[in-house]
Amino acid sequence: MKIAVIADPHFHDIDYRQGVGRGDRVAVRTLVDTSASTRVFNESFHATKALLDDIVRRGISLVIVAGDLTDDGQQSTMAAATALLADYSRRFGLRFVATAGNHDLYASHGRHQSKRFLNADGSHTLVTSDPAMAYGDSVERIVSDEMYCGGYGSAIPAMGAYGFFRSEDDRHWECPFGTDDRLEARTFEIASADGRTVRRMVDASFLVEPVDGLWLLSIDANVFEPKDGDLDERLEKSYHDSTDAGWNAMPRNKGFVLDWMKDVAARAKALGKRLVAFSHYPAIDPLNGTSADEAKLLNDTSFLRRTPLPEASKAVAATGIKVHLSGHLHINDTALFRDGDDWLVNIAVPSMVGFPPAYKVLEIGDRRLEVETVVVADVPGHDAAFAHYRVEVAREGTSAAVTEATSHADFLSRHLAEMVRHRYLPKEWPRDLAALVPHVNLGDLERLAETASPLSVTDALPLLASSARMAGDDWRALPFFEMIVDWYRLRKGREVALDFIDPLRIAAYRHLAARFAVGAWPEGCLQDRLASFMRMMMDWLASAPSRDFAVDLATGEVTSRDHLGRTVRRQTGSA
Incomplete structure (x- = not known):
C-alpha cells in the first residue's frame, strides 16, 4: 500500500x-x-x-x-x-x-x-x-x-x-x-x-x-x-x-x-x-x-x-x-x-x-x-517567469542571478541564497554578525579559531583586514556568505542538500568545525558564537539520513542507509 x-x-x-x-x-x-x-x-x-x-x-x-x-x-x-x-x-x-x-x-x-x-x-x-x-x-x-x-x-x-x-x-x-x-x-x-x-x-x-x-x-x-x-x-x-x-x-x-x-x-x-x-x-x-x-x-x-x-x-x-x-x-x-x-x-x-x-x-x-x-528537480516550464523577471531587474537595477538557473531545483537553490541575503541575514541575524559576513572568508574563520583571545566583531575586523588573504581555488578563499547559504541548505534539506553542495566544501566545513570544537572562549564572544554555528552544521551532517528510511511500527526504531550503504539508527529522543 x-x-x-x-x-x-x-x-x-x-x-x-x-x-x-x-x-x-x-x-x-x-x-x-x-x-x-x-x-x-x-x-x-x-x-x-x-x-x-x-x-x-x-x-x-x-x-x-x-x-x-x-x-x-x-x-x-x-x-x-x-x-x-x-x-x-x-x-x-x-x-x-x-x-x-x-x-x-x-x-x-x-x-x-x-x-x-x-x-x-x-x-x-x-x-x-x-x-x-x-x-x-x-x-x-x-x-x-x-x-x-x-x-x-x-x-x-x-x-x-x-x-x-x-x-x-x-x-x-x-x-x-x-x-x-x-x-x-x-x-x-x-x-x-x-x-x-x-x-x-x-x-x-x-x-x-x-x-x-x-x-x-x-x-x-x-x-x-x-x-x-x-x-x-x-x-x-x-x-x-x-x-x-x-x-x-x-x-x-x-x-x-x-x-x-x-x-x-x-x-x-x-x-x-x-x-x-x-x-x-x-x-x-x-x-x-x-x-x-x-x-x-x-x-x-x-x-x-x-x-x-x-x-x-x-x-x-x-x-x-x-x-x-x-x-x-x-x-x-x-x-x-x-x-x-x-x-x-x-x-x-x-x-x-x-x-x-x-x-x-x-x-x-x-x-x-x-x-x-x-x-523533483526538473520541472517543464520552470523558467516561465524568467523573461518577466529580467524586465523587472533591468528597471530596478537588481540581480538577475536566479534567471540563470538550469532547473527548478537549481532555481530554488539560488532563491535560497537570495533569501539569505534579503531576509535571513537582515531580519534574523544579530546586526554585528550580519555586518561581518561580507568581509570574511573561510580562511578568516580558520584564523579566528586559532585566536585564543576572545574577540568581538569590532575587534576582529581590523585584525582580519591586516592578515594575508587567500585567493584562487583554495577553500580558504570561499566567502563566509557561501558557507551560510550551505548552512541553510543543510538546515532545510538534511541529506538531500548534499546533492547541491560540493563535497570539497563539506570537507572544509568539517575542518573548520573541528578547529572551533577544540577551542574554549567566554560565552558571547565572536569565536563562541561561531562555534555554535559550526556545531549546528555538524549536527545536521551527523544526524541520521532522512532521504529514505524505515520506521518499525512496534518499537519506533528509525533506520536508514547512509551514502556509504551503512545502516544508521536514529537515537532515542528528539534528535
Whole structure:
C-alpha cells in the first residue's frame, strides 16, 4: 500500500490576474517579493503539475496534502487549485485527502490579501481585496473580492472533496464531534487568555478509511485564539495567528482533539487498522536538538517561534499516535520523540516551492513503514517567469542571478541564497554578525579559531583586514556568505542538500568545525558564537539520513542507509 504525501504546494495561477481576467495580463508576482519570501510564487504553477505527474507515473493513486494547497487562500486561487486537483482525479483517478494550512483559511471570517503583479514594462500593479490598502510604489491598484482569503465556512467546503466531508465511497468517516459532517455540528468554544472573550470556531479534523484497513487521520492544528478585549470577531487583528502557534497551542485550546486522537489510536490498534496521522504543523522539534545553539547565535527566528515545545510533543505522543506527517516549515526532516513507553515519529515533508523540491512516498506494511524522499528537480516550464523577471531587474537595477538557473531545483537553490541575503541575514541575524559576513572568508574563520583571545566583531575586523588573504581555488578563499547559504541548505534539506553542495566544501566545513570544537572562549564572544554555528552544521551532517528510511511500527526504531550503504539508527529522543 503506497501513499504520496505532498506539503505546501502554495499553488498560484500565473495565467489569471484577479479583477482583470484570464488572457489579459499575466499574474506574475514580482521577483523582489519572491526574493524576500520563504517560498517562490510563480513557479508553483508548473511545479505542482510536475509533482502530480510524477505521482501518476509511479502508479500511486492516494495522495495526502499536508496543508497550504493555495498561495494565500484567495478565492480565485482556491478555485484554480481545486480545479487542478479535480482534473487529476478525473483523468488519472487520484484521491486526495487533506488538512487545511495557515495559508488556506483564516479563522471564521477570513482576511484581506494584497499582492503585487508585474506589468510588461517591469512596473507592478497592486491587486487587493482591501479598499483601504494604499498603492505603495505600485503604478496601479485593482480592488477585487477574488483576492479575499476565506474562513472555515468558505474554505472547507471548497476543499470538501479531500475528506473533509463524508463520501459514499469511504469505508468509514468520523470527526471529533461524531459522525455528523456538517460544519455547524463541528464547532467548539475558544477563549482569550484572560477568559473574557469567547468565540465559536470550527475544527476541521476528520478520520477517513478510503481503502480497507487504512485509517488516515487529518488533524486540524490551526488555532485561532482570540486576543484579549472586546474586538470585532470579523477582523484579522482580533486573533493570534495560527502560523507560529501550531501544536504548542493545541493542549490548551483543543484538548478535545487530543482526547479523540487517543481514542482513534486505541481503536485502530484493536481493529488492526494501519493508522497514519498528519497535520500542517510539526509535532516534534524540527531543529534536531539545535534549538539552544540557534537561540544563542541568532535573533528570534521563525524556526524557533514555530518549534514545538517538549510538552506539546509529549501530549501528542501520549495519544498513542505513532507516525505523524507535517508540512509548514518547507523542510526535509525526520525526528523521534520518546517519553517513557510513549514514542512518536514526525516526518516533515518538503515543499515544491522551497528548497529542496521534494515529496514523500510511504509504503505501509504490517510492522514497518518505508519512506522514500522523491526530489523533483526538473520541472517543464520552470523558467516561465524568467523573461518577466529580467524586465523587472533591468528597471530596478537588481540581480538577475536566479534567471540563470538550469532547473527548478537549481532555481530554488539560488532563491535560497537570495533569501539569505534579503531576509535571513537582515531580519534574523544579530546586526554585528550580519555586518561581518561580507568581509570574511573561510580562511578568516580558520584564523579566528586559532585566536585564543576572545574577540568581538569590532575587534576582529581590523585584525582580519591586516592578515594575508587567500585567493584562487583554495577553500580558504570561499566567502563566509557561501558557507551560510550551505548552512541553510543543510538546515532545510538534511541529506538531500548534499546533492547541491560540493563535497570539497563539506570537507572544509568539517575542518573548520573541528578547529572551533577544540577551542574554549567566554560565552558571547565572536569565536563562541561561531562555534555554535559550526556545531549546528555538524549536527545536521551527523544526524541520521532522512532521504529514505524505515520506521518499525512496534518499537519506533528509525533506520536508514547512509551514502556509504551503512545502516544508521536514529537515537532515542528528539534528535
